[in-house]
Amino acid sequence: DAGVIQSPRHEVTEMGQEVTLRCKPISGHDYLFWYRQTMMRGLELLIYFNNNVPIDDSGMPEDRFSAKMPNASFSTLKIQPSEPRDSAVYFCASSFKGVGRYEQYFGPGTRLTVT
Amino acid sequence: GQQLNQSPQSMFIQEGEDVSMNCTSSSIFNTWLWYKQDPGEGPVLLIALYKAGELTSNGRLTAQFGITRKDSFLNISASIPSDVGIYFCAGHAYSGAGSYQLTFGKGTKLSVIP
Numbered sequence: 001d002a003g004v005i006q007s008p009r010h011e012v013t014e015m016g017q018e019v020t021l022r023c024k025p026i027s028g029h030d031y032l033f034w035y036r037q038t039m040m041r042g043l044e045l046l047i048y049f050n051n052n053v054p055i056d057d058s059g060m061p062e063d064r065f066s067a068k069m070p071n072a073s074f075s076t077l078k079i080q081p082s083e084p085r086d087s088a089v090y091f092c093a094s095s096f097k098g099v100g101r102y103e104q105y106f107g108p109g110t111r112l113t114v115t
Numbered sequence: 116g117q118q119l120n121q122s123p124q125s126m127f128i129q130e131g132e133d134v135s136m137n138c139t140s141s142s143i144f145n146t147w148l149w150y151k152q153d154p155g156e157g158p159v160l161l162i163a164l165y166k167a168g169e170l171t172s173n174g175r176l177t178a179q180f181g182i183t184r185k186d187s188f189l190n191i192s193a194s195i196p197s198d199v200g201i202y203f204c205a206g207h208a209y210s211g212a213g214s215y216q217l218t219f220g221k222g223t224k225l226s227v228i229p
Contacts (some may be wrong), residue, residue: 004157031215042220043158043203045216045217050215056216097215102146102148102207102215102217103163104148104205104217106157108155108156108157109156109157
């Protein structure tokens with residue numbers, strides 16, 4: 001079975017540019033989570049969705065960040081405009097509401113570098 | 116919010132040795148999870164624990180859900196070079212219906228000396 005798929009794996013962009021990160025959750029999973037990982041702050045939850053609806057976006061750093069989930073198999077995280085402090089690894093994870101519902105399965109991540 | 120204290124932050128061990136690491140919280144958790152992250156990859160779920168006192172194994176890995184529900188432990192027996200990586204604990208504390216957020220520890224970086 002395919003796991004969580006993220007693209008691109010690496011993104012290098014200049015300050016001020018728009019960045020879009022993409023995620024395809026595991027088929028049948030109804031929760032999707034976006035995380036950011038840095039050395040200083042570890043893994044931080046940015047936002048999560050249930051059945052394509054955003055449930056909690058309190059972790060989104062500021063208005064420059066936005067996330068959408070137009071359908072059950074696709075989500076995007078957008079940063080506009082990007083800043084050097086946004087450089088981090090961004091992970092998408094999904095889980096299934098049922099037995100083992102707190103078990104989140106992570107994608108390989110997108111390493112973002114903003115110069 | 117909840118915080119998880121994971122220790123040690125890093126450890127160097129000889130191949131073949133056993134490894135122990137733990138995670139503690141000031142809050143009660145109803146689920147504990149252990150993940151491993153290899154360089155350049157996402158965290159991979161190793162073990163999930165759902166009951167206080169529960170002891171679960173996955174190959175050479177054994178994890179326990181502390182009876183106080185405020186801690187969890189991970190042991191690795193007879194370490195091998197491929198055990199190298201960062202191990203994260205994560206917990207879920209009930210905070211209302213529909214809450215599925217996890218709290219993550221800062222990780223334990225394991226290095227194995229051949």
